[in-house]
Amino acid sequence: MRWSLKNLIQVVAILAIALTFLTSTTVAYQVHKQSLIHSTLEANYAYVQKLTSTTDTYLREILNTLEVNAEVVLSLLDDPSSQTQMNALAERIRTETNTFDSVAVASTEGVILGASSPSRELVGEELTSIGAMQAIKEKRKIISHPYVGIEGEPIIFISVPLFENGEYKGFLGGAIYLDQPNILEKLLGNHYYENGSYVYVVDYAGKLIYHQEKERLKEDVSSNPVVQKLITGESGHKQLINTKGIPMLAGYAYVPIAEWGIVVQRQLDISVAPAKEMVLEMALKSLPLLLLSFFLVRYLSRKIALPLQKLAYYTENSVESDQKEKWKPSLTGTMKLNN
Numbered sequence: 001m002r003w004s005l006k007n008l009i010q011v012v013a014i015l016a017i018a019l020t021f022l023t024s025t026t027v028a029y030q031v032h033k034q035s036l037i038h039s040t041l042e043a044n045y046a047y048v049q050k051l052t053s054t055t056d057t058y059l060r061e062i063l064n065t066l067e068v069n070a071e072v073v074l075s076l077l078d079d080p081s082s083q084t085q086m087n088a089l090a091e092r093i094r095t096e097t098n099t100f101d102s103v104a105v106a107s108t109e110g111v112i113l114g115a116s117s118p119s120r121e122l123v124g125e126e127l128t129s130i131g132a133m134q135a136i137k138e139k140r141k142i143i144s145h146p147y148v149g150i151e152g153e154p155i156i157f158i159s160v161p162l163f164e165n166g167e168y169k170g171f172l173g174g175a176i177y178l179d180q181p182n183i184l185e186k187l188l189g190n191h192y193y194e195n196g197s198y199v200y201v202v203d204y205a206g207k208l209i210y211h212q213e214k215e216r217l218k219e220d221v222s223s224n225p226v227v228q229k230l231i232t233g234e235s236g237h238k239q240l241i242n243t244k245g246i247p248m249l250a251g252y253a254y255v256p257i258a259e260w261g262i263v264v265q266r267q268l269d270i271s272v273a274p275a276k277e278m279v280l281e282m283a284l285k286s287l288p289l290l291l292l293s294f295f296l297v298r299y300l301s302r303k304i305a306l307p308l309q310k311l312a313y314y315t316e317n318s319v320e321s322d323q324k325e326k327w328k329p330s331l332t333g334t335m336k337l338n339n
Contacts, residue, residue, distance in 0.1 A: 086114025131157025230261025
């Protein structure tokens with residue numbers, strides 16, 4: 001197919017306009033996308049550091065509260081008639097701190113000497129839970145690793161030892177049921193974003209101890225690249241594919257006092273959605289100018305091509321006429337050149 005000069009000019013001009021537009025929008029999209037990824041990672045990391053600091057401070061305050069009340073408990077240990085007072089003290093700690101699901105005072109053998117509701121019927125029984133055994137064994141302030149209670153509920157036990165004149169007398173501690181409304185939900189739950197961001201917490205082994213989806217509690221997510229870093233005590237931010245195969249932008253931080261890791265993350269596609277919206281907006285706003293450019297190209301190509309076509313036409317005709325004049329048939333029927 002032979003194209004006219006006008007069509008060639010139009011095609012070249014339109015291609016130049018289209019390629020320029022595609023290049024500018026592609027570059028703008030990539031630049032804006034990388035900027036959004038960077039800002040989201042930085043924001044998540046700054047936010048998770050704030051949450052970690054808040055969580056660490058609160059846990060320390062809880063331990064201090066238990067230590068202060070431990071002094072009161074020590075004064076009641078030698079009084080045989082003090083069980084009612086110890087029960088009241090345990091109940092007061094539970095209600096005032098609004099942290100524990102139950103609070104108990106136990107002897108050196110783990111026998112419950114006083115308890116808050118709903119555990120008062122257990123007074124006189126021996127605690128055999130992992131948290132209680134850890135408190136007796138280590139004889140120090142502890143925030144236990146999560147463990148499963150007798151009814152299958154995930155529990156964290158926070159306790160302080162009872163020492164009198166250097167002699168170990170037992171411990172004062174409280175249990176937090178992770179599958180019930182708890183302190184982690186109060187500290188972190190109200191930070192769930194409608195824009196797709198959310199918070200979760202893992203223990204030292206990479207198991208979920210807090211998540212918006214409660215059915216995922218105790219799930220092992222140690223294969224997650226961010227969780228692997230938290231297990232080693234690292235903090236930072238990272239773009240990753242999570243255990244569900246979803247691209248994420250995560251900020252993460254380690255809580256040394258409890259050996260927990262807190263993660264704030266947001267889906268990549270949600271984070272970069274404004275970049276796509278920007279490109280669409282650019283295209284819509286550029287459409288009138290693009291249409292105007294196409295009409296101008298069409299109009300100007302005609303203006304440019306017409307005289308050139310005429311020139312080519314006359315030139316071609318002139319050459320043909322000149323050739324005819326130079327070569328004429330002779331009277332003898334042969335061709336000769338006219339000088």
